[in-house]
Amino acid sequence: MSAIKLIIVGGFLGAGKTTCILSMAKKLISKGKKVDIVTNDQGSQLVDTNFLRSAGLSVLEVTGGCFCCKFDEFVDRINNLADSEMPDIILAEPVGSCTDLVATIFRPFKLNFASEIKLSPLCVVVDPRRAKKFMLSGGDVEFPDEINYLFKKQLEEADIILLNKIDMLTQQEVKSISDFLKENFKGSTVMPISAKEETGIDECMSVILGSVATDRVSMDLDYDIYAKAEEYLGWLNSSVILRGSDYLDFNQFIVDLLKSIKESMGAQKSGIAHLKVYAVSDEDYAKASITGVDEDIDFSQYMKNRAKNVSLIVNARINIDPDKLASHVDRVLKDTCSKWGIKMDGIKTESFKPKKPEPKYRIK
Ligand SMILES: Nc1nc2c(ncn2[C@@H]2O[C@H](COP(=O)(O)OP(=O)(O)O)[C@@H](O)[C@H]2O)c(=O)[nH]1
Ligand SMILES: [Mg+2]
Known part of the structure; x- marks a missing residue:
């Protein structure tokens, strides 16, 4: 059996991860791929799981903590899906306040499951309105500095930054935000998409499926600031x-x-x-x-x-x-x-x- 591709789609709360996963899954299914999904939340009773299931997708969830803290449960869900559904691709959505995924998910997978699971590049979805606030004033004044720190760190470790919701932007805005992201997150490829209108999804799927996660050193992260951000x-x-x-x-x-x-x-x-x-x-x-x-x-x-x-x-x-x-x-x-x-x-x-x-x- 060939290895399952695992595509992790992270990013801040509300960036459009679930919408993106839905639109990626639809594209992949239309090309004959078998796709399953794993959702994740700090609690239970999840809008995302129910929404994606209503859309006809097969979804398992890890509840009560993020993938990194519940790593064994995450592996369990993947194994369950592998046994019961035999997917080609699993799309996984980590909690929107979670970061440090290279150190806590990617590296452990590579170390322990390299033959069964092939990790695709880490995708981080970003809402252009938050990106713009970050570009203009270094963060979002609605939130404390720690949350803005978390937002920046999520982008810093991305292999691919999916600049989402471009249907709400002018071409000039797409260009200026993309340029800003490219300049500030040099290790990442920036791809503009509209998950809702399914624009740019073919292009990003061919990049995602045509490459594997880079084996970069995981980033420095201050866990006290990270914890404070989540605590707010x-x-x-x-x-x-x-x-x-x-x-x-x-x-x-x-x-x-x-x-x-x-x-x-x-x-x-x-x-x-x-x-x-x-x-x-x-x-x-x-x-x-x-x-x-x-x-x-x-x-x-x-x-x-x-x-x-x-x-x-x-x-x-x-x-x-x-x-x-x-x-x-x-x-x-x-x-x-x-x-x-x-x-x-x-x-x-x-x-x-x-x-x-x-x-x-x-x-x-
Ligand atoms: N206009 C627009 N809205 C979007 C797009 N993608 C997501 N949204 C909306 O953004 C909100 C949050 O999306 P969701 O996928 O739930 O975000 P998540 O928290 O990152 O999973 C929802 O109301 C979506 O309909 C997009 O490409 N364009
Ligand atoms: Mg979601």
Whole structure:
């Protein structure tokens, strides 16, 4: 059996990793490849896993910690997929607040599984709006320095930087941000794409599949600053069944809910890294996100029909104390449901700060 290709698609929260993975998977499947996916989160009840499964993909997840801290579980999922699905390619999405992947994932894989797994170049997806803030003022003022440090470090170790969301940019902006990234991250190839509109994906897939991960020395990283960056973010994963008294427009419900959470966070001056919602009723589903307090709500998928009952998942990664985050989201959810005459059933919520990263391996 030939080795499975493992493509790791990292990058900051909300950069477009999941969208990118979906669009890469679609391209690869259309070319006859067998593709599976592994998602990853600090908690459970994941929007990304459900969204990708609804899109028809085969997905396993590592929950409760990042790939590097749960390395054995990551290997387990890959083995499970290898045995049950026999994929040609596995696409894996690490947590968006995770970095140091060369030392904690790439090198351990090369050392232990070189014959079974061929690692493709490390892809790091970047949101041009964050890249622009970094270019103009050295970081995002919504976030503390430690988070900006983490953002920079994620880019520093990329083999390929995927400058995403170019559908939102002028050609001049694409050029100036690409030039800036090339100048500042000299070891990386910069490729402009729109994961959403599937632009540039063929080009980047041919580069990714035509090469292997470079065997570069892993970067210097201050784990105290890294841990602090992760600690600033409040994490919330919540799931609930919503029962309408009639058939309702849940797309509009999601807009109301996200708008109200965004307003509530804006009032606290809390930077939103990623706030996302998935709703499903039978085969019909929606996914929508907000990736900054100044950003609009963006739907990756709308529900096609009105529905009476839906399962809803909310995932939030916001610069706020997690208990406060939970009480804000809980209040907004209750208020929005009451406005819509919706009954809530079986709500499950977890909110926390990620623990200090303690990778199983860290090979310099
Ligand atoms: N306009 C635009 N939006 C995108 C693109 N890629 C992702 N998005 C949106 O950005 C948000 C975050 O995307 P997601 O893939 O969930 O980010 P992740 O947290 O990095 O996995 C979603 O609302 C996506 O629809 C893109 O190429 N263009
Ligand atoms: Mg994602």
